Amino acid sequence: MWKLARYLRPYRRECILGPLFKLLEAIFELLLPTLMALMVNNGVARHDRAYVWHIGLLMAGMAVLGCASAFTCQFFAARASQGFGTVLRNDLFKHISSLSMRQMDAFGTETLTNRLTNDVTTLQTGAAMAIRLLVRAPFICIGAIVMALILNRQLALIVICATPIFALLLYLFTKYSTPLYRAYQKGLDHLAVVVRENLAGVRVIRAFAKVPQEKRRFADSNDSLTATALRLGRISALLNPLTTLVVDAAILFVLWFGGRMIGQGTLMKGEIIAFVNYITYILIAMVALSNLIILFTRCAASGRRVAELFAVQPDMEQAEGPVPEPDADAPAVELVHVDFSYGGGKALEDINLRVLCGQTVGIIGGTGSGKSTLVSLIARFYDTTGGEIRLGGVPIQKLPDDALRNLVCIAPQRTVLLTGTIAENIRMARRGATDTQVKAAAEIAQAVEFIEKMPQEYASRVERGGANLSGGQRQRIGVARAVLADADILILDDASSALDYGTDAHMRGALRRARAGRTTILVSQRAAAIRDADVILVLDNGRVAGFGTHETLQTGCPAYRDILATQA
Ligand SMILES: Nc1ncnc2c1ncn2[C@@H]1O[C@H](COP(=O)(O)OP(=O)(O)O)[C@@H](O)[C@H]1O
Numbered sequence: 001m002w003k004l005a006r007y008l009r010p011y012r013r014e015c016i017l018g019p020l021f022k023l024l025e026a027i028f029e030l031l032l033p034t035l036m037a038l039m040v041n042n043g044v045a046r047h048d049r050a051y052v053w054h055i056g057l058l059m060a061g062m063a064v065l066g067c068a069s070a071f072t073c074q075f076f077a078a079r080a081s082q083g084f085g086t087v088l089r090n091d092l093f094k095h096i097s098s099l100s101m102r103q104m105d106a107f108g109t110e111t112l113t114n115r116l117t118n119d120v121t122t123l124q125t126g127a128a129m130a131i132r133l134l135v136r137a138p139f140i141c142i143g144a145i146v147m148a149l150i151l152n153r154q155l156a157l158i159v160i161c162a163t164p165i166f167a168l169l170l171y172l173f174t175k176y177s178t179p180l181y182r183a184y185q186k187g188l189d190h191l192a193v194v195v196r197e198n199l200a201g202v203r204v205i206r207a208f209a210k211v212p213q214e215k216r217r218f219a220d221s222n223d224s225l226t227a228t229a230l231r232l233g234r235i236s237a238l239l240n241p242l243t244t245l246v247v248d249a250a251i252l253f254v255l256w257f258g259g260r261m262i263g264q265g266t267l268m269k270g271e272i273i274a275f276v277n278y279i280t281y282i283l284i285a286m287v288a289l290s291n292l293i294i295l296f297t298r299c300a301a302s303g304r305r306v307a308e309l310f311a312v313q314p315d316m317e318q319a320e321g322p323v324p325e326p327d328a329d330a331p332a333v334e335l336v337h338v339d340f341s342y343g344g345g346k347a348l349e350d351i352n353l354r355v356l357c358g359q360t361v362g363i364i365g366g367t368g369s370g371k372s373t374l375v376s377l378i379a380r381f382y383d384t385t386g387g388e389i390r391l392g393g394v395p396i397q398k399l400p401d402d403a404l405r406n407l408v409c410i411a412p413q414r415t416v417l418l419t420g421t422i423a424e425n426i427r428m429a430r431r432g433a434t435d436t437q438v439k440a441a442a443e444i445a446q447a448v449e450f451i452e453k454m455p456q457e458y459a460s461r462v463e464r465g466g467a468n469l470s471g472g473q474r475q476r477i478g479v480a481r482a483v484l485a486d487a488d489i490l491i492l493d494d495a496s497s498a499l500d501y502g503t504d505a506h507m508r509g510a511l512r513r514a515r516a517g518r519t520t521i522l523v524s525q526r527a528a529a530i531r532d533a534d535v536i537l538v539l540d541n542g543r544v545a546g547f548g549t550h551e552t553l554q555t556g557c558p559a560y561r562d563i564l565a566t567q568a
């Protein structure tokens with residue numbers, strides 16, 4: 001966790017100057033009660049107006065300087081902590097992006113988002129508070145005791161006795177409240193999960209009449225949060241009267257003994273006022289210190305979560321150096337004894353496949369048979385757990401990332417659209433594409449018909465996640481995007497599942513014409529969608545159940561015949 005401190009290194013100057021200015025402010029503040037004592041003793045008691053004015057102006061000047069110092073410190077603290085947070089967030093984001101899909105799956109989107117936002121913000125606040133208070137609070141405590149000792153040794157004993165009692169009270173408070181704070185934070189996280197699931201799944205929840213159950217779930221989560229907050233509140237409520245009691249007792253003693261000393265002529269009135277002030281200072285500084293401890297325990301937890309993420313090394317090696325020349329005679333895609341598992345059982349087992357350049361391949365199989373898994377291996381979203389994948393004769397791990405993305409383009413089963421216009425979403429595949437090229441891609445994907453009916457055609461807005469489009473419309477934009485990339489190998493993963501048979505057939509016809517002579521992999525659950533492919537791979541339960549043309553499979557592959565029979 002301390003490794004994160006290196007993000008503060010560029011702000012070394014701010015981290016040193018900030019606390020120094022805060023110290024300056026503390027010194028001015030510590031001098032004020034003593035000046036007050038002088039004013040009362042020498043000015044007020046002797047009716048010396050000039051002296052009162054003199055000291056009064058000095059005090060005002062110090063207050064102004066203290067204020068300016070505090071401002072300067074605040075400025076440095078803000079600069080250092082905001083800069084620290086920004087760089088840390090950027091680095092963490094970069095790190096998350098470098099992780100493999102398998103590693104991201106293992107963490108889950110929610111915790112990644114939380115670590116990137118909440119945890120980094122907590123660390124940022126911690127850094128700011130450290131600059132402002134970490135040096136100042138103990139300095140004020142010690143300084144107040146020293147000033148008290150200088151004013152009057154005997155009375156200072158009262159201040160020295162009161163300090164450990166404050167410290168003990170605050171220690172007990174911190175000890176009992178910290179776990180509660182942690183529980184509260186956790187409860188807040190849980191509530192956030194319930195809310196997010198409900199808002200994201202609002203249609204399903206309403207459709208299945210789960211609203212009352214969900215309301216109860218929310219109420220339960222909220223109630224437990226309230227219970228924790230109340231316990232925390234009770235402890236806090238106790239702290240205030242207890243510390244006030246100690247302060248008042250200390251002041252009482254100061255007045256009692258001080259009064260007697262005045263009677264004996266060994267003390268002056270002004271000193272009593274100064275003592276009362278110093279006692280209050282110590283209390284305020286101690287409270288700041290205990291808040292700092294609570295904040296730092298939260299920072300420690302956040303720091304651990306962030307550091308844990310940084311400690312994960314990307315498990316997918318990226319190839320570097322020159323792009324290996326593909327072998328013109330080698331198959332476009334070749335899988336040799338490929339095994340794959342997501343962590344549990346095998347999702348794919350001993351897959352062998354040869355796709356020649358320019359061929360159209362159909363992949364068919366029931367849901368969960370491993371079709372999407374197979375094509376995501378060809379796009380290297382995951383590395384195989386066994387066997388090898390070669391593209392144009394080059395092992396897939398040897399291809400640098402951008403070369404691979406130029407070579408293979410996939411329209412995933414679930415189309416993800418980003419906020420922006422329709423044209424921007426299609427153009428994601430190729431930034432520099434002209435309007436004509438975008439339109440041609442939309443034409444092949446059979447998307448023109450609905451896009452041109454929209455009020456602003458290609459400039460129409462896509463809402464978050466494509467919420468204002470139907471499933472089939474989203475799919476067609478996804479296909480247009482993949483087609484526009486114009487990659488040597490195009491993969492469409494069940495990209496026409498939401499289309500009617502007619503549109504699906506039109507799309508396939510257009511694709512065949514546009515991609516003549518180039519490799520295309522079509523994944524589908526519908527036999528009709530792939531029957532015209534040059535070769536068909538039949539998957540069953542993660543294994544190859546058949547490979548060949550429609551005709552040969554029809555006679556030789558029982559699994560294929562079963563699929564045909566159920567879809568006849
Ligand atoms: N991200 C994932 N993590 C764990 N298991 C997965 C993941 N994606 C798919 N699976 C599992 O792998 C198997 C194959 O899934 P998939 O390739 O999506 O099948 P298909 O596309 O043929 O419907 C299924 O048993 C599924 O539960």
Ligand SMILES: [Mg+2]
Pocket residue numbers: 371372373413493494
């Ligand atoms: Mg699938």
